[in-house]
Amino acid sequence: xxxxxxxxxxxxxxxxxxxxxxxxxxxxxxxxxxxxxxxxxxxxxxxxxxxxxxxxxxxxxxxxxxxxxxxxxxxxxxxxxxxxxxxxxxxxxxxxxxxxxxxxxxxxxxxxxxxxxxxxxxxxxxxxxxxxxxxxxxxxxxxxxxxxxxxxxxxxxxxxxxxxxxxxxxxxxxxxxxxxxxxxxxxxxxxxxxxxxxxxxxxxxxxxxxxxxxxxxxxx
Numbered sequence: 001x002x003x004x005x006x007x008x009x010x011x012x013x014x015x016x017x018x019x020x021x022x023x024x025x026x027x028x029x030x031x032x033x034x035x036x037x038x039x040x041x042x043x044x045x046x047x048x049x050x051x052x053x054x055x056x057x058x059x060x061x062x063x064x065x066x067x068x069x070x071x072x073x074x075x076x077x078x079x080x081x082x083x084x085x086x087x088x089x090x091x092x093x094x095x096x097x098x099x100x101x102x103x104x105x106x107x108x109x110x111x112x113x114x115x116x117x118x119x120x121x122x123x124x125x126x127x128x129x130x131x132x133x134x135x136x137x138x139x140x141x142x143x144x145x146x147x148x149x150x151x152x153x154x155x156x157x158x159x160x161x162x163x164x165x166x167x168x169x170x171x172x173x174x175x176x177x178x179x180x181x182x183x184x185x186x187x188x189x190x191x192x193x194x195x196x197x198x199x200x201x202x203x204x205x206x207x208x209x210x211x212x213x214x215x216x217x218x219x220x
Contacts, residue, residue, distance in 0.1 A: 047088040052078050055090040062121075066112040074107040074120065081107060081120055081132075099126055115214055136211035139167035145208055149201050155192065159185060179216050182209055 048057045058077035065071050069086030080095035081104070095104040109121035117133030137145075146159050166181035186209055193202035 045088050047084070054093060055082070055084075057082075061107070062109045064110045064112045064118070066116060066118075072110050072112065072118055074110045076106050076108055076123075079104045079106065081110065081118070094132075101130070104130075114217075115211075136215045137208050138212075139163050139170070142205075142208055142212075145205055149197065149205070152196060155196050159188065162188070175216055179213060182213050182216075185209055186213075 048055060048060070050056065050058060052058065056078075057073065057075050059075075060073050061076040062074040063071055070091065071084045071086075071088075073082045073084070075082050075093075079097040080093050082093045083091040085091055095102060095107070097103065097105065099105060104120065104122055105126045106123040107120050108123045109119075111119045113119060113131075113133070115133060115136070117131050120130045120132070122128050122130070142163050143160055146156060146163070149156075151159070162181050162185040166178050166185070169175075169177040169181060186206060189197065189202050189206055189209070193199055197205070
C-alpha cells in the first residue's frame with residue numbers, strides 16, 4: 001500500500017500543446033501587450049479612490065470617452081455616473097439609487113453617441129438603458145433665433161419659409177425632404193454671411209441648424 005506524503009512536492013508539467021500555445025500567445029503580444037514601438041505599455045494616468053465623494057468610486061464597471069476627450073464612468077455601487085475632462089479632473093456626477101428616470105441601480109455599461117448623448121446600461125433589477133444629453137433645437141427654436149437677428153424683412157421671411165417647410169415635412173414623417181430643406185437653409189445662410197447677416201450670427205445659426213440635421217441622420 002502506498003501512502004502519499006503531503007510534504008513531497010510534485011513537479012507538474014504542461015502538455016507540449018499547451019506550452020506551445022502559451023509561447024505563441026506571448027510572442028503575439030496577447031498575454032503581455034506591447035505598444036507600437038515594441039515596448040511594454042505604460043500607465044499614462046490614474047485617478048480615483050474608494051469612496052462616494054466626487055471623483056471617488058465604488059466598483060467602477062465601465063468607461064466611455066466622447067469626441068472631446070471627456071470620460072464617463074459607470075460608478076456601479078454608488079449608483080451613479082461621473083464625468084471627467086481629458087486630464088482626469090472631475091466635472092460632474094448624476095444619479096441616485098432608485099428606478100425613476102435619472103436614477104440607477106448598478107449601472108454596468110456606458111457609451112457615447114454621435115450627438116454627444118450618453119447611454120447607460122443598468123443591471124438588476126432595473127434592466128434598462130437610459131439616454132442622457134441635450135436635445136437638439138426644434139424648428140420653433142430656430143424660428144425664434146431668426147426673429148432675434150433683426151434681419152431685413154425679405155430675408156427673414158425667406159429663412160422662416162424654409163424652416164416651416166422643413167417642419168411640415170417632418171410632421172409628415174418625410175425625413176429626406178426635411179433634410180433637403182434644412183440644407184437649403186444652410187446654403188442661404190452661407191450666401192448671406194458677412195453681407196446681410198453678421199458672420200458671428202450666421203455661425204451661431206448654422207450650428208443650431210446642423211444639430212437637428214445630425215439627429216435626422218441618426219433617424220434615417
